Amino acid sequence: MTTKQSNQAVNYDAVVVGAGFSGLYMLHRLREAGFSTRVFEAGEGVGGTWYWNRYPGARCDSESIYYNYTFSEDLYKEWTWSSRYPEQPEILQYLNFVADKFKLRTDIQFKTRITASHYDEENNKWRIQLDDGTNVSAKYFITGVGCLSAANLPNFDGLESFKGEWYHTGHWPHEEVDFKGKRVGIIGTGSSGVQAIPVLAAEAGHLTVFQRTPQYSAPARNHPYDPEYIRQSKENFNEIKKQMRESQGGQPLVPPTKSALEVAPEERNQVYENAWANGGLGIFSAYYDITINEAANETAAEFIRSKIREIVKNPETAEKLLPSYYYGTKRPIIDTNYYESFNRGNVSLVDVKKAPIVEITPKGLKTTEGEYELDAIVFATGFDGMTGPLLKIDIRGRDGVSLKEKWAGGAHTRSYLGIANAGFPNFFMITGPESPSVLSNMPVSIEQHVEWIGDCIEYLSKSGIETIEAKVEAEEEWSKHCREVAESTLFTKTDSWYTGANIPGKPRGFQIYLGGVGAYRQKCDDVAAKGYEGFALMSSSRTALL
Ligand code: NA7
Numbered sequence: 001m002t003t004k005q006s007n008q009a010v011n012y013d014a015v016v017v018g019a020g021f022s023g024l025y026m027l028h029r030l031r032e033a034g035f036s037t038r039v040f041e042a043g044e045g046v047g048g049t050w051y052w053n054r055y056p057g058a059r060c061d062s063e064s065i066y067y068n069y070t071f072s073e074d075l076y077k078e079w080t081w082s083s084r085y086p087e088q089p090e091i092l093q094y095l096n097f098v099a100d101k102f103k104l105r106t107d108i109q110f111k112t113r114i115t116a117s118h119y120d121e122e123n124n125k126w127r128i129q130l131d132d133g134t135n136v137s138a139k140y141f142i143t144g145v146g147c148l149s150a151a152n153l154p155n156f157d158g159l160e161s162f163k164g165e166w167y168h169t170g171h172w173p174h175e176e177v178d179f180k181g182k183r184v185g186i187i188g189t190g191s192s193g194v195q196a197i198p199v200l201a202a203e204a205g206h207l208t209v210f211q212r213t214p215q216y217s218a219p220a221r222n223h224p225y226d227p228e229y230i231r232q233s234k235e236n237f238n239e240i241k242k243q244m245r246e247s248q249g250g251q252p253l254v255p256p257t258k259s260a261l262e263v264a265p266e267e268r269n270q271v272y273e274n275a276w277a278n279g280g281l282g283i284f285s286a287y288y289d290i291t292i293n294e295a296a297n298e299t300a301a302e303f304i305r306s307k308i309r310e311i312v313k314n315p316e317t318a319e320k321l322l323p324s325y326y327y328g329t330k331r332p333i334i335d336t337n338y339y340e341s342f343n344r345g346n347v348s349l350v351d352v353k354k355a356p357i358v359e360i361t362p363k364g365l366k367t368t369e370g371e372y373e374l375d376a377i378v379f380a381t382g383f384d385g386m387t388g389p390l391l392k393i394d395i396r397g398r399d400g401v402s403l404k405e406k407w408a409g410g411a412h413t414r415s416y417l418g419i420a421n422a423g424f425p426n427f428f429m430i431t432g433p434e435s436p437s438v439l440s441n442m443p444v445s446i447e448q449h450v451e452w453i454g455d456c457i458e459y460l461s462k463s464g465i466e467t468i469e470a471k472v473e474a475e476e477e478w479s480k481h482c483r484e485v486a487e488s489t490l491f492t493k494t495d496s497w498y499t500g501a502n503i504p505g506k507p508r509g510f511q512i513y514l515g516g517v518g519a520y521r522q523k524c525d526d527v528a529a530k531g532y533e534g535f536a537l538m539s540s541s542r543t544a545l546l
Helices: 021-032 073-078 088-101 191-203 227-235 237-246 265-278 294-311 315-321 387-391 403-408 442-462 472-487 517-529
Strands: 010-017 037-040 114-120 125-130 135-143 165-168 183-187 206-211 217-219 333-335 347-351 357-360 364-367 370-373 376-379 394-396 427-429 467-470 535-538
Touching (some): 010 021, 010 114, 010 125, 021 037, 021 088, 021 442, 073 088, 073 237, 183 364, 191 333, 217 265, 227 237, 237 442, 237 517, 265 294, 294 315, 315 347, 394 403, 427 442, 442 517, 467 472
Parallel strands (some): 010 037, 114 394, 165 376, 183 206, 183 376, 206 347, 217 333
Antiparallel strands (some): 125 135, 364 370
């Protein structure tokens, strides 16, 4: 294993940031093609999101047989998932299995954060600074930093004075945290909070949930897999893989063809009842217009509200839990006993939209209405999504211009296909802003980017091309297209981390491409087939070939 010292002045063909789903496959893909590649990972192990998000109840909301790599049929057939929605430890186990199978660890340096990466135009190299004070360089700089890895810890006064323990769901300790009998407060009711609340409630002496925005959630109805179902999925590997890659959302689902408004209310209600009984995200995908038409959206929203009123026994609590934003325009959630938790005697709900949090005190947490004494606080307050993880690294392209500067001014990030940036030669982002990323089944989108980037680097190498860089016009056109697609939906009408609204001061703009995984793949393939249309290909760092 290479030590940290051995990095002094080392040069690689490619440096990849992060050893999650993206970094692991990127390393494998480039190494197989014969490129010297080094991955740097801040954690002590592989896993990325699944390494850090170890909070109680953490699990995936994509069905497990689709939430894995499909680049290797052997791998798909060797691994067997235990249940429909796997828990975090099982996904982490899977990624460790992948790292072992493809012998990836020898080219990963753990416990090392990349702090800066600057393009050296004269030598056409990325100069990469590590947090141990050493440097490396690479021809290609590739980020696999994930979309949700920069934790958002709200800037509450007094946190340092708190006498108890506090945790963020996205940076959970590796040791078991004992909440038994304790007075626990949890801030946030997004996917992480909704997953953690029932588990914490079962353990804590008392759990106080501090809710700013009530959420729509549907039961996951997780269950162990029938071995026959697993056998069939393995047998149908090629068909499943094809369907996932050509689909809208990265899962082999038949896209809805009906409007929620063209069917009789009784029929629609039955469809929603069936989806509720089956568990998962069936309501979200029941009709094609749920995220584009207000009236269609309201049918799904009101159905879930009716379920909340039915489940939660205390009418006052039920009322506080009723969401009112457009269903699905914040990440739709699936849960195990979320609303049911509020029927427990040891769970209380505090509306912090009505009475905001003022400060954290030595004894607990103060809102405008009173103080809550707590032994532990869990921040389930989310992430600076999409751009956050990229901007934590000081990335500078031509003329020393930083990515932060490039993305600061406007109301929107700009990128070409969510993969590349004008002014940043030989820099690729895996699932960057303006790609389908988080609004798709992530492993499918990750594989598509990794394969596209891998093919591109092989093409450049074979063709004697030294530099690839997105053209400004291509970038502007792509960003405009992304905005137009987003603006034709209800997504842009809600404050969410998708739009950057959860981070004070962050420029607002929809950060994800909503055109669908299949159509997006086609676009990327067309760009490559046309000799990397929209990119300038150069024989040196300045001389354009095409
Ligand atoms: P989310 O979905 O961003 O949820 C964060 C939650 O924290 C949400 O309920 C926020 O309320 C709440 N929040 C954030 N800041 C505050 C402050 N200052 N005061 C009170 N409440 C606050 O993050 P998750 O980790 O749950 O999920 C992230 C993604 O991971 C998820 O979408 C999946 O893709 C997987 P708000 O809604 O902003 O009013």
